[in-house]
Amino acid sequence: MNAVSIPQTMRRLVITAPGEIEWAEASVPTPKPEEVLVKVLGVSSCPHWDLHILGGEPMFPGQDLHYPYLPGQPGHEAVGEVAAVGSAVASLRVGQRVVAWRDTGEARPGFYAQFNTFRAVDLLPVSAERPHGQWASVELGMCVEVSFQRLAELGGVRGRRVAIAGLGPAGLVAVQLARHHGAAAVIGMDPVTERRELALRLGATHVETGEAASWPADRNDERAADVAIDCTGLAPVVEFLLRRTRQAVALFGVVRDPIRYDGALMWGPGVTLVGYGDHNRTAAETAIAAVEAGTLDLSALITTTLPLRDYVRGVGLLRRKEAIKVLFDPWA
Structure with missing residues (x-):
């Protein structure tokens, strides 16, 4: 030694x-x-x-x-x-x-x-x-990047509208990685004003409080996200995203309660609920590269x-x- x-x-x-x-x-x-x-x-x-x-x-x-x-x-x-x-x-x-x-x-x-x-x-x-x-916090960057790897299996985020629910540490990393991977627009969602403001400084193009009245549930509306990542683990928040996302909602937050997926979500085409992936070195290296590039x-x-x-x-x-x-x- x-x-x-x-x-x-x-x-x-x-x-x-x-x-x-x-x-x-x-x-x-x-x-x-x-x-x-x-x-x-x-x-x-x-x-x-x-x-x-x-x-x-x-x-x-x-x-x-x-x-x-x-x-x-x-x-x-x-x-x-x-x-x-x-x-x-x-x-x-x-x-x-x-x-x-x-x-x-x-x-x-x-x-x-x-x-x-x-x-x-x-x-x-x-x-x-x-x-x-x-x-x-590179380890956190790796963890969040795994969710982007899962979305990459469905076409990725480049040129698309991406919603991020929950602007705690993981959500704020997700906002930045979405821009790093070429998202056209990033919608940050959180009830805390200071966190929404920080998300805007870190690359979000739009922020929401998560109130239904301010963002109607319509997957065909021009304001809908193409893909989304939930960083809260809260079933009502995941269900909120499912009704405002066209293709897929990826789960990052630890889910503790059942999530309701009803028949209306199957059509139009249907929206996919994506589970988490495996921690891996490539995801960590991507996070480090994003830090070096100044995008994280x-x-x-x-x-x-x-x-x-x-x-x-x-x-x-x-x-x-x-x-x-x-x-x-x-x-x-």
């Missing part, structure tokens, strides 16, 4: 009970042969994960949730520096700036820590010239930066919708 000077101990966050954390001392982990030790420079909140886990609810319906939660979890949107590499790693080198491009889904420590080990195949190198807030500004999602030890305060900002994302600094 090649390494630079690394301390023996570090600090990491542990959610010990609903609403309670410890900013605890722990040993710096040693990477396995296929792993990398990452010095975490910045880690972004993932609001749904943070709100659920700190709030005492599992992220997905039916899952078990036990405390203390896995150390460093649910932190997974991270940028850092390679501090050491395992003996089998040839793709990355010490000192290189990297981002975690996918959450492995394994029961393992997360990036809410000063150091974390991660498989080399789940990291991608990025430029060290850009601020941490521009890179930390992930730092625009960061409302504030806080020390990681102020995690509960940061999640409170998310809960009250006073922040879109919080960038946590493990070293502050």
Whole structure:
């Protein structure tokens, strides 16, 4: 294992009970042969994960949730520096700036820590010239890009009208990726005024509150979207989109309740309800390329930066919708 000077101990966050954390001392982990030790420079909140886990609810319906939660979890949107590499790693080198491009889904420590080990195949190198807030949420960019991959199976978004429901972090990324992929028009939908305004700054051509009176349900109307992405997971919102979209509505938000699809949606031609796809490296590389091209500004999602030890305060900002994302600094 090649390494630079690394301390023996570090600090990491542990959610010990609903609403309670410890900013605890722990040993710096040693990477396995296929792993990398990452010095975490910045880690972004993932609001749904943070709100659920700190709030005492599992992220997905039916899952078990036990405390203390896995150390460093649910932190997974991270940028850092390679501090050491395992003996089998040839793709990355010490000192290189990297981002975690996918959450492995394994029961393992997360990036809410000063150091974390991660498989080399789940990291991608990025430029060290850009601020941490521009890179930390690449994993979210990858996740959203997967929905565009699904729409690409039906002809894609280039030259088309695209509706995005829910202008939280995922929706604001979707607005930008829609323009990156050549959408002719992007309709952002959210009840929060500030988020609609930010969507316009990030490339939306039109915004809606989501009220039926302001956008009549008519798939043949010139205002209808060609395709749409739902980033809310709310059944009434998905049903709202189905009645205002000509070809397909892709699901990104975690759906918790049944969605009603009635016979009228089958004709004209019928509108397709598209499920989610698989996380993949190509989607992550597309997100990174969009950042490099200047068509995806992930730092625009960061409302504030806080020390990681102020995690509960940061999640409170998310809960009250006073922040879109919080960038946590493990070293502050």
